[in-house]
Amino acid sequence: MTAQNRTGEGRILVVGSVNVDLVLGVARHPQPGETIAGTGSRRSPGGKGANQACAAARLGGDVRFAGRTGAGPDAELALALLHSAGADLTAATEIPDEETGLAVVTVDESGENSIVIIAGANGSWTPQDVQELRAAVAESDLVVSQGEIPAAAVDELARLCTDTGTRFLLNLAPVIEVEEGTLTAADPLVVNESEGxxxxxxxxxxxxxxxxxxxxxxxxxxxxxxxxxxxxxRGAILAVDAEISEISSPVVHSVDTTGAGDAFVGALALGLARGESAGEAGRRAARVGAFAVTRHGAQPSYPGREDELPE
Known part of the structure; x- marks a missing residue:
């Protein structure tokens, strides 16, 4: 896994989804056809792309985010924590005829979640839209994307990274039907067990x-x-060059796993963009992910530079 640190600044471009998360607390997840009483609700920024960008920016990364929202107050909420984290939002686009993406998240007493996503403006990405990011891609040390925007847009982004010689991190979550060349362009491909x-x-x-x-x-x-x-x-598995190794995760008390994987990806991207080894970046990413599960929500749970990470 060789870093292409062309600018020397660790510049990251994240192209992906941005949502409002409607989080519902429950004692346990309902069975099909069952109605149960919730324990509370809250709305906060989310979306895998925005989450990963926010995690990297809160850790001090030089992050530009390219995402799509609808118009109105939901758009402001969806981008609020990215803005406060210092991410560059000049490539964030408002699509007036679309609604801002929505994720309905239920979290049980053990911190486990289930999520239903409405794509909204996230579904409007086209290959032509991605081509407009060519200059931003070329200026970046690492480009990050996920599976919450259309596969054709992710495929075009992979081609653009190959054309410009820019390193491409693909978090195939959820799994969408991208081209084989998109998968083989990823360095790294980040997946969980089922996605892998x-x-x-x-x-x-x-x-x-x-x-x-x-x-x-x-x-x-x-x-x-x-x-x-x-x-x-259980941590993570890294496969780099001819070596496959395991990284452990700190033992913490989990209250909400929402967005923890995105915290990991954001921290991993930051380390790789700065030229760290996969092992070094991955170990810090595991600590960032563990920090995130000890707090509620996705972006609101992410550590800043001043926060002490679990060992």
Missing amino acids: RLALSSLTGAEAPDDDMATVRGLRDAGIRSVVMTRGA
Whole structure:
């Protein structure tokens, strides 16, 4: 995993989703057809792209965010914490005929969540829109994207990164049907356990093994340059060059896992953009992700430069 630190400043461009999160507290998740009473609700900024950009910016990163909102107060809320974190929002676009993306998140007493997403303006991305970011891509040390915008836009972004020689981090979450060349352009491809198996099945046409290490090896054998598999409280697996290693996660009391994976990705992106090794960046990312689960919400839970991370 070789960093392309062309500017020397660790400049990151995040192209992806931005939502308002409607978070519902529940004692437990309801069964199909069941109605239960909630314990409370709140609205806060979210979306995988915005979350990852916010996590990197709060840690002191030089971050530009390209995302799409609708008009009105939801757009202001969706971008509020990115703005306060110091992210460059000049590439954030308001689409008047669309609604701002919405995520309905239920969080149970153990901190586990389930999420339903309405794409809204996030679904309006086209390859032509991505082409307008060519200059921003070329100026960046690392470009980050995810699976919450259309696959055609992610494919075009991967091609643009290849054309400009810019390193591309793809967090294939959720798993969407991107081109094989998009997967093989990723350096790294970041997935969780289930996403990794789906990605491997897509590449090989065969059922993926029910084993994390074997899945990571399979992704490398299928042509992925480098792989990071996140595994929640069990840490992460890194596959870099010929080496596959594990990173542990600090033991913490979890109150809300919402956005913790995005905190990991944002911190990982920051380290890689600054030229750190995958191991160094990954170890810090695991600590940032662990910090995030000890607080409620996605972006509101992310640490700043002054916060002490768990060991």
